[in-house]
Structure formats: structure tokens, C-alpha cells
Amino acid sequence: MPQDKPSWRRAIRAERRRLSPELRAEEAALLRQRVLEVLDAAPEGHSKKVAAYFSSPDEPDTAPLLQELTGRGFEVYLPVCEPGHVLSWTRWEPGTEIVQSRVAPVNEPVGPRHDASLFAEIDLMFIPALAVDSAGLRLGQGGGYYDRFLPKIDGYQTRIAALVRDDEFVEAGSFAVDRHDRPVGVVITPSAIRRLDNGF
Numbered sequence: 001m002p003q004d005k006p007s008w009r010r011a012i013r014a015e016r017r018r019l020s021p022e023l024r025a026e027e028a029a030l031l032r033q034r035v036l037e038v039l040d041a042a043p044e045g046h047s048k049k050v051a052a053y054f055s056s057p058d059e060p061d062t063a064p065l066l067q068e069l070t071g072r073g074f075e076v077y078l079p080v081c082e083p084g085h086v087l088s089w090t091r092w093e094p095g096t097e098i099v100q101s102r103v104a105p106v107n108e109p110v111g112p113r114h115d116a117s118l119f120a121e122i123d124l125m126f127i128p129a130l131a132v133d134s135a136g137l138r139l140g141q142g143g144g145y146y147d148r149f150l151p152k153i154d155g156y157q158t159r160i161a162a163l164v165r166d167d168e169f170v171e172a173g174s175f176a177v178d179r180h181d182r183p184v185g186v187v188i189t190p191s192a193i194r195r196l197d198n199g200f
């Protein structure tokens with residue numbers, strides 16, 4: 001029996017809170033390594049614009065990889081939560097002002113906002129999840145922001161890579177899925193890059 005989403009969310013958040021700062025830092029460094037491997041394997045002519053996100057304290061720490069991406073000359077865009085569970089996108093560089101979102105418990109950059117059409121030029125997007133199953137379906141924080149956003153970029157080439165801890169990559173069917181859930185094509189954990197054979 002697949003478990004309901006709220007039970008999974010509670011269990012994963014509790015597990016993440018139990019991590020020591022040392023293990024968290026170690027996993028963040030490994031995730032950065034894996035992301036660099038994905039970029040190194042990217043085809044010639046791959047866009048220098050990528051989308052990512054600012055991690056919250058309970059998520060795998062994306063700070064090292066954001067630094068690394070800008071250090072390698074990538075233009076990095078991060079989500080901004082708009083009312084109505086809409087995401088827009090703002091460029092981030094080290095030093096960009098960061099504020100607490102007015103509509104969700106996350107931090108976001110301040111600056112000009114772009115809509116989904118930005119993704120015509122984005123080949124790779126990193127997205128948060130609490131868990132991903134082997135079919136590529138993700139369990140998010142429950143806002144439905146990405147579920148609503150991803151259909152808007154269906155027509156673009158953007159590859160979508162979810163970042164989770166090793167234990168959070170689980171068998172297909174482990175958690176309940178809804179009709180609106182979109183599969184991701186790649187799952188990156190500290191120990192591995194998994195390219196899923198689901199056409200995404």
C-alpha cells in the first residue's frame with residue numbers, strides 16, 4: 001500500500017532534522033560533486049543558464065553548488081513564489097540580496113523576475129523534493145508550486161534533475177501519486193546520478 005503524502009513528508013522532515021551538521025556538510029559537498037559530473041557530461045553547446053533553488057535548513061544544502069555554478073560561469077536563476085502558487089525566476093549571483101518569501105517559508109533573491117519563457121534558454125533545472133520514486137515522481141513540500149510550473153515548460157528542452165538524500169530515492173509506488181505529478185528525468189543523490197528511463 002502506498003503511504004499517504006503527509007505521513008511521508010513528516011517522516012522525511014524528521015529524519016532530515018536529525019542529521020548532524022557534519023553529515024549535512026559532507027552530503028552537500030558530495031551533491032556538488034555529482035552536479036559537476038552532470039554538467040561535465042552535458043553536450044557541446046549546452047546553455048550557460050541553469051535553474052536551481054535556495055535550500056531551506058531542512059533540505060540538502062545547495063549553497064556549495066550554487067557557488068560552484070556561478071564560479072564556472074553559469075547564469076543561475078532561482079524561484080520566487082508569487083501569490084496563487086505561481087513561480088517566477090530571478091537571477092542570483094553571490095551577493096544578490098536574499099529575503100524571506102511573503103507567501104512560502106523559503107528565501108528568495110531580489111531582482112527582476114522572469115516567467116516560464118525564460119526556460120527556452122535553460123537546458124538544466126535542479127528541483128527540490130522530499131523524496132523521488134524510481135518512476136521519477138516526486139514528493140514536494142506540499143505547495144504544488146513545481147507541479148503547477150512544470151507543465152508550462154513542457155515544450156522546452158529543459159532536463160529536470162531532483163536533488164534528494166540517498167534514502168529518499170525510493171521504489172515506484174512507495175507514496176501516493178496524483179494525476180498532476182510530473183516525473184523528473186534525473187535524480188541526483190550524494191552517492192549517485194540516476195538517469196531514469198522515462199522519456200523526461
Ligand SMILES: Nc1nc2c(c(=O)[nH]1)N(C=O)[C@@H](CNc1ccc(C(=O)N[C@@H](CCC(=O)O)C(=O)O)cc1)CN2
Binds near residue numbers: 128141145
Ligand atoms: N528551497 C526550496 N525552495 C522552494 C521550494 C522548496 O521545496 N524548497 N518550493 C517547492 O515547491 C517552492 C516553495 N514551496 C514551499 C511550500 C511549502 C513549504 C513548507 O515547508 N510547508 C510546510 C509548512 C508550511 C508553513 O510553515 O507555512 C507544510 O506544508 O507543512 C515549503 C516550500 C519554491 N521554492
Ligand SMILES: Nc1ncnc2c1ncn2[C@@H]1O[C@H](COP(=O)(O)OP(=O)(O)OP(=O)(O)O)[C@@H](O)[C@H]1O
Binds near residue numbers: 005141143
Ligand atoms: N497542476 C496543478 N493544478 C492545480 N492544482 C495543483 C496542480 N498541481 C498541484 N496542485 C495542488 O497543489 C497541492 C499540492 O500538491 P502536491 O501535494 O502534489 O505538492 P508537491 O508536489 O508536494 O509540491 P511542489 O510541487 O511545490 O514541490 C494539492 O492541493 C494539489 O491538488
